[in-house]
Amino acid sequence: MMKKFILLFVTLASLAACKKDRPESTTVDLQVQLSSALSLADQQSFPFDQVKVTLINLRNQSTSELTPDASGKLTFTGIAAGDYNINAAVTLSRSDYEALTGTDPGADVSFNASQNNLNIPVGFSETISLELVNGTSGAFLIKQVYYAGSDTKNGANFRDQFLEIYNNTDEVLYADGLYVSRLWGKQRPEDKADYYQENGQLDWSKSRGMPSDIDANKDYVYLRDLFQVPGSGNEYPVNPGESIIIAQNALNHKVPFTNNKGDEVSVKDPDLTVDLSDADFEVYYGDIPGKTPFATDIDNPSVPNMLPINYDGNDWILDSNGKDSYIIFKAENGLDVTTLNAYYEPLIAEPGPSAKTYIQLPVDAIMDAVEAQPNLAEDRIPKKLRPDFDAGFAFVTLGRYSSQAIIRKTERTEGGRKILKDTNNSTEDFVVIKANPRGFAD
C-alpha cells in the first residue's frame, strides 16, 4: 500500500516538473535620439520639446507617447521586449518656421520620422536615431480617396470611385497640369517574384538598367499610371477651401439612368453610392491609341477628361482592397515627365517582353501623398512611401465595396475655410467616412 502511495507521489511530482516555468517578463529601456536636417538660422535650435514620439507595440497595439528634452533625447522605460513601430511628428506654424529658418513656407510645416517593425529584444541597449524631415506642405492636398467602391449588387460596384484634391492654402491655386498617379510596389504579401529590400518593399536598385549611382529606393517612387489635369495654366482655378474631384465616371451613380421621359432608374440602394455628375474631371480610355474602350467607359461631354500619360488595365479602376498609394505632383523645378526613365520591376527572372515598365519619379517632386492599405492586417503590404511623405497609412475599416472613403481630418476652421490636417502621417491625418464628395470629416 505504501509503495503505491510513493509511486503515485513520484508520478505526480514528475508531472509537476513537466510544467513549464512561466518566463519572467523582461523589460527594456528604449533610448531614442531625435535629430533634424532643417538648416536653421543662426541662434535657432529645433524645438524638439514640441515633438510627440509615439511607440506602438505591434502585438497588443498599445501606444505610449512621450516628448523628448530640448536636445531630442528621450527614453521609454520598462517596455516589454517585442516588435514596435515608432513615430515622431511635429507641426510648426508658418510663423515659427519662418522664425527658425528665415524663409516663409506659405503654410504650416510638418516634420515626421518613423521606424517600423523594430525588433527590441531582451537586453537591447542601442539608441534609436530618428531624423525629422519636413514633408511637403501647402498647395494641393489629397483630401479624400474613395477606392473601396460600393456594393457590387446593390450599389455601383467600383464605377463610383473618385479622388478629391483640396486647396489647403489661403490662395487661389490652379489645377492645370497637376499630375495624379498611383504608385507601384509589392502588391501582395505572398509575392516572391522580385528582389526585396529589408523592409519588404521592392528593391528597385536591382531593376534592370538601374544606374548604380542613385539611391533607387529612397529617392524615387515608381508610377503605376499617370494622368494629368488638362489646361494651359489658368483654366481650372481652385479657391481656398475648395476641391476638385477626379471621377472614374462622372455620373450620378445614385441614379445612373434617366430616360427620355425623365423616368429615373436608380441603383438598388442609392444611399450606398455617390453623385459624381458634377465631378471636375473624369478618366476616359477611349482616346488612347490602340485601345477599344468598353461601352461602360463613358465620356460625359460636360466633364473634361484627364490626359492619359501612362495607364494600366482597361479602365481607371482603383484597387478596391486599398493596395494603391496615391500621389500628386506638378512639373516644377525643371521636372519633365516625358524625359523620366522607366524601369521594369526588380524581377528575379528575366522580365518578359510584355512586362510593364514603371516611370521613375524623384520623390522631391511629390506635392502630397497618401498610402492606403487593406483593412485586414494579414493582407497589408510593405509601405511604398517614405515616412516623410506618409509616416503611416490609412484604410477603410469595412474593406472593399463598403461605400467607405478615407478623408483628411479638419484641423481647424479659419473664417469659414477649413484647414485640413497634414502631418504627413495618414494614420493621424485621415479618418474613415461614408464616401462624400466635397464633404468633410466632421
Next chain:
Amino acid sequence: MRAYARWFGLLCSLLIFHHSIAIAQSTLKGLVVDENNRPLPHASVKLKGIGYEVRTDENGRYQVDRSVMGADSCILIFSYMGKQTVERALTFPITTLPVVKLQNTSLGLDEIEITAQSTGGSTNSSLVINREMLERYPSLSLNDLLNFLPNRKITPPSLQEMQNATLRSAFERTLNGSRHVQELNNSFGVAIIVDDIAQSNNSNMQSLNPGITGLGAAHVGINGSQYNLQGNNVSNQMKYSGESTFGGIDLRQIPTENIEKIEVITGVPSVRYGDLTSGAIIVERQAGKSPAYFRMQLRDNATSYGFSDGFNLGKKIGDINYNISYVNSFADNRDKIKQYNRINGSLIWTTRFGKQERLKHTLSATYGRHIDGVKRDEDDPQSPMVKFNNWNLNLSSRWSYQTNGNFFKRFALNLGYSTSHQETYRETSVNSAFVLYTDATQTGIVEGTYDAGIYRAVDHIDGRPLNLTARLESYALWKTGAIQHTLNIGTTADYSANNGKGRLSDPARPRQNLGSNSERYYDFHLAVAAKDVGAYIEDHFKVAIAQRPLSITAGARWDSQNGYSSFSPRTNLNYRWNDNLQFGLAYGLAFKAPGLAHRYPGPVFTELVLLNAYNGKVNESTSRIYVDRYDPPSDHLKPSQSQTIEFTARWQKDGHRLAFNLYHRTNKNGINSYTNYVYPQLPVYTAIAQTGQKPIVEQTGTVVKEIQHSMLANVLRSTDNGFEVMYSSPRVAAIATSFNASGGLYRTVSCSNMVSPENITNTGTDPNDIVRGYYLPSSSLSYSSNGRIGSATHLPRLKLIFEFTADFQLMNYSKQKDYSFQPIAYMTRDFTYYAIDHYDASNPDHKLLYDLRVKDYTEDNISRNLFAANFHFSVAKEINERLRISFNVYNFLDYQPRIYREKLTSKVLTPNSKPNFGAEISFKL
C-alpha cells in the same frame, strides 16, 4: 425432375426423327432448353453476320433454312432475356442443329463474366459488355459503363457533369471551364447506335455564337463557385454546362436499366455505320419477353428507380417490352441547388408476321425528360440560375424480311424519327450604370440607345432538333468457287433540321463580358436542313491460309455530307494462327459530317463605340456605334476524316485470356474557329454638351480599328497512336478468385493549320509598338495512360462476388511539341503588318517576339506528369432467385492525393474525388 429428363429424352428422339425430314426440306432443326432441361419457347436464334433470326416454338424447337447458313460454317447465337447468351460455331456437314441449354444469369453459376469481352464483337477490337455485368454494377448512365474500357480512368457514377464519350485519344487539360476543341471533335465523331438507329447530335444547336466565344467556350455555363458550397476550393475551377453541341451525345440521356448488350468499337467499324470518325458504341436494348425487373439504386448524390417488363400477347399482337426509370440527383445534398433529374420511358413492340415469321416489325418509342440546372439560391435573390431542360422522343420502325431466295436472304428497312425540345436558359444579375446598345442588323454607323443598366441578363436558347434517318439494306449469300461470301448492301439517308426559336437574345439586356461583340436574335429556322446520304457494300468471307482460317470483312462506303462526297474503304482481317492465338489487322477511313451548329453558327456582330457622350440623362447624351455584321460561310465545311490502321492479337489458353490492340489513327479536317481581321477606317467624334438637349457631335478625324471575323473551318489535325492490353486469369480454385488487368497508352499529337497569333500586353501609346506576333502553328503532344488490376472473388454457392480494383493514372501529361519560337510576322499598334522573311536574332523586334514566345512556352508548359492511384470495391450478392443486392464504392480507401503545380492557374489537382457509395437492390418478379 425425372419426369423432365424423360421428356427431354423423348424430345431428343423426336429430333432425330425430324432430322431425316430436315435434309429433305433443306432445313435443320434444333432445340433450346432452360436450366431445368425444359424446352424454352420464344428463344432467339440468330445467324451471326446476316442477322437472320428465328425463334423457338412452344416446344423449344427451332429450324433454320440450310441455304442461309453458308456452305461450310456458321455461328448461331442463342439468347433469351434473363439468360446467358450462348454462341455455337457449326461446321458442315452436319445433319442436326445443336441442343442448347440457356441458363438464367445468376451469381450461382460457376462461370460468369468478370470483364468486358474482347472477342465476339463485330470487329477485331470490339469490346462487349453484356447484361450480366450491367446488373452487377450500379450505374446511372451509359457513361458509367464505359469504365469497363481499358485505358480509362474510373470515374464515380454521377450525372452532375457533361458526359461525352471520347475514344482512343489523349487531350490536354483545359482551364477556365472551356472545352478542348480536339476533344469535342473526337466525341462528335463517336457514333452512338441504339437498336440499330444512330442517335444524332447533328441538329443540336444549343450554343452561344462560336464566332464570339470561340468553339471551345461556345456553351452557356455556370461557374462552380456559383453553385458549390463555399470553401470547396478545387471545384471553383470547374464550369458546368448541360449543352453538348459540337461534341457527342450527352450520355446521361441514355439510361442503363434496359440495356442488354453494349459493343464498343474503337477500331474500324463496319461500313454499315457511317457519320463517325472516332468509333461507335452500339447499344442493344431488351426486346421481347423478359422477366419483370425492378431496381432501386441509392447513391450519395442520387437515387434511381427502374422497372422493366416484357411479355408476349399472343402471336397476333406480338411481344411488348417496356421500361420506365427515374433518377434524381444533386451535386451536393447539403445545398440542393444543382440538380439533374431524368425520367425515361421506352416501349418496344415486336410483331412477327406469317407462318414462318419471315416478316418482323419492331416499333420502338422512347421518351426522356431531363431537368438539369442550377436553381436560384433562395438566400441570394441576385444569384444566377441556369437550366438546360429538354425532352426527347425517338420513334423507330424496323422491318426485317427473311427469304430463302437464291441470292438475297434478308432485307431490312429501318426508319427513325427523333425530335426533342431543348431549352437553355440562364439568368445573371447585371449591375451596370446603363446599357448602350443598338439593334441594327447591318454594317454601318448608328446612334445607339441607352437603357437602364440594372437587370437580369438572359441567355435563352430554344432548340427543336429533328432527325430523320432511314436505312434500307439486304444480306445475301454468294459463292465464288469454294468461298462463301456474306454480302451486305445498303443505303442510308439522314435529314437533320432544327425548328427551334433559336437564340433569343435581347440586345437591350446584354450579358456581360461580351467585349466588343453583341448578340442578336438568331432563328434556327435559318439553318438549312442537312441532307446526307450514303451507300455501302460489305463482303464477309473466309479463306484458308496454311490450313488456318483467315476471316475477311471488307467493305466500302460512299457518303455525301454537306455537299462533299467521300469514299471510305474499311476492312477487318482476322487470322487464326493456332487454336490459342489469332491476329487481326484492320484498316479504314471514316467521315463525319459537320453538324448544323457547325454549318450555321449565325452572324457575328461587332460593335465599336466611337462616341459615348453620356451624362446619366438620355436627353443629354448621344453615342455613335460602328456595327459590323459578318455572316460566316457554311458551304466550305468538309466532313472531318479519320484513317485508322490497327493490329490486334488475342491469345487464350487454359482460361488465361490476353488481348492486345495497337493502333494508329490520323484525323484531319477537324473543326475549330478561325479568325480573320479586317481594318475599317472609322471617324473620330467629339461631343459638345448642351443643357437639356443632345450634344452636338462633330467629326474630328479618322482612325483605323481592328475587327475580328471568326468562322468555323476545317483546321484541326491530329494523330493518335497507342495500345491497349487486357488480361484475365482463370479462377484460382483455392481462393475462388480470378484476376484481371488492363491498361494502355494513348499518344496524341494535335495541331492546327492556323497561323498562331500572340498578343503583347502593352500599355503604351506609340503607334510603332509591336502589339501582336504571328508564329507557325505549334503542335502539342499529349499522353494518357491508365492501368488497373483487379481481383474478383466469386463464390457460386453463396451467390456472392467481391471485386477489388486498383486504378492507376500512369502517364497523363501534355507538352508543346514543335513549338515555333521564331516569329513569321508581327503587327504594330497602328495595324501595320510586317512579314518576317528571315528571322534575325540581332534585330531587337525579332528578339522581342522570340522572347515572348519562349516565356510563354515555359509558363504554359504543364508537362509534369500526373501519377495517381485509386482503389475501388464492389460486392454483389443474390439473396435468392429474385432478389439481388449490389454495392460499390469508388475510392473506398478515401485516398485523395493532392498534386501541386506552381505554374498553373489551378494549382491544386485532385485526381480522386471523395468516396462515392452506391447500393442497389434489384428484384425480378
